[in-house]
Amino acid sequence: MATTMNPRRKFRPRVQCRVWAPLARLRQCVCGYLVGVGSGYLVVMKVIASDAPPPAYQLAAHGTGVPSQVLYALALQESGTLLRGERIPWPWTLNVAGKAYRYADRAAACSALLQAIQDVGAKRVDAGLGQVNLGWNGHHFAQPCDALDPYRNLKVVTALLFEHKSPGIDWVTAAGRYHRPAGGVPAARFRQAFSRHLNRITRTHFKD
Incomplete structure (x- = not known):
């Protein structure tokens, strides 16, 4: 959910794990995720084994009216990165002033997140698996870094996505509205x- 405003100051990330980082570095990122989240292991590793939504997505979507496949597909597009040729959603992803940053662990991402809010403002910062914009939707979290918790992030994303699904609107359109409520070219590209x-x-x- 990238924004288009001009930053007041240049954001300077301290520690990050970029999409184009070497495989060894990405492997470190995965290891940090397994240690830092524990049961969240399934969020990343199940993706590598199958295209089916990992248990975390099924749990987050259960009883909400949002299919877990829709939630998973949205996360793949919002925060996905390549690992060993497979695309996986990355929980410690930030988008700051339209540029993506990926971090090895939650602590590093949290530090960068707080600095980014200070530097460019919350409306120019998206965070977590579903890239929740902290300016418009930060009130769903007790504190900004809670957006980096995979399960809390997915819970908020599911609720927001459901808000954009109205009668006669399919999930592809709802996902485009989630990403860019104003519509236009960015929403169209996201839908594709x-x-x-x-x-x-x-x-x-999915049509219903």
Whole structure:
């Protein structure tokens, strides 16, 4: 959910794990995630084994009216990165002033998140698996860094996504509205990318 405003100051991340980092560095990122989250292991590692939504996504979507496949496809597009040729959602992803940063652990991401809010303002910062914008939706978290908790992030993302799903609107359109409520070209591009992920996961289309 990137924004388009101009930053007041340049954000300077201290520690990060970028999409284009060497494989060894990405492996360190995964290890940090397993240690830092514990049971959250399934959020990352299950993705590598199958295109089916990992248990964390199924749990977050259960009883909400949002299919777990839709939630997973959205996370793949919002925070996805490549690991050993597989695309996985990365929980410690930030988007600051339109630029993505990925960190090895929650502590590093939290430090960068707080600095980014100070530097460019909360409305120019998206965080976590679903890239929740902290200016518009930060009130869903007790504190900004809570957006970096995979389960809390998915809970908020599911609620927001459901808000954009109205009668006669399919999940692809709802996902585009989630990413860019104002619509336009950014929303259209997101819908296309989201559809590719969803079709690969489900081999079908959600219309209801």
